[in-house]
Amino acid sequence: MIFKTTTNLFFTALQGLSLTVKHLFGARKSRQSKDIRAKDYFQQQQGLTTVQYPQEKMPIPEVARYQLDVEIDDCIVCDLCAKACPVDCIAIEAVKATEAIGETSDGSVKRLYAAKFEIDMAKCMYCGLCTVVCPTECITMTNNYDRSSQKLTDLIYGFSTMSDQEIADRKSEWTQFQAAKEAAKKK
Ligand code: SF4
Ligand code: SF4
Numbered sequence: 001m002i003f004k005t006t007t008n009l010f011f012t013a014l015q016g017l018s019l020t021v022k023h024l025f026g027a028r029k030s031r032q033s034k035d036i037r038a039k040d041y042f043q044q045q046q047g048l049t050t051v052q053y054p055q056e057k058m059p060i061p062e063v064a065r066y067q068l069d070v071e072i073d074d075c076i077v078c079d080l081c082a083k084a085c086p087v088d089c090i091a092i093e094a095v096k097a098t099e100a101i102g103e104t105s106d107g108s109v110k111r112l113y114a115a116k117f118e119i120d121m122a123k124c125m126y127c128g129l130c131t132v133v134c135p136t137e138c139i140t141m142t143n144n145y146d147r148s149s150q151k152l153t154d155l156i157y158g159f160s161t162m163s164d165q166e167i168a169d170r171k172s173e174w175t176q177f178q179a180a181k182e183a184a185k186k187k
Helices: 002-026 080-084 129-133 164-186
Strands: 068-070 090-096 112-120 139-141 156-158
Touching (some): 068 112, 080 090, 080 129, 090 164, 112 164
Antiparallel strands (some): 068 139
């Protein structure tokens, strides 16, 4: 009986030790980065699985939903993305133009200036709804995921390219335009 127990203990200790030695030697090489589309992507568990970020980065799918980007020249300032956002992290301020101010790359006519277009990525939950509703497909989710910061306010991204002076001028133009229209009506 004592002999059997001692033998069992010995073999159990040997099994544990062999597992430790296997991992010890396995840890001499790093896990290789592979394309997510590779058939054996989820089987590549040989070697160290710790990624030496930021020197090494895990491969991510092309359709990954990370940092939002806005091609502001293609934005018609319709506000649909802000309305669709479940956490209200898109803030848009539109200023009306007195006439068409151009076209987007898909031919949509632009009639509003984007005085403010901010996205608070600290609040964003990466649902992608804003990208789905955008009529000109100018708001997109990119593969960029490493914009970490110690200040939450650094995660508010502004996409408007208008200066304060430009905004004031465009607002003033609209007010004058409206006033002239009202005056013409009264005549
Ligand atoms: S991805 Fe979702 S949470 Fe983030 S800004 Fe778009 S709608 Fe809002
Ligand atoms: S839905 Fe698209 S076009 Fe409309 S305000 Fe948002 S980004 Fe601009």
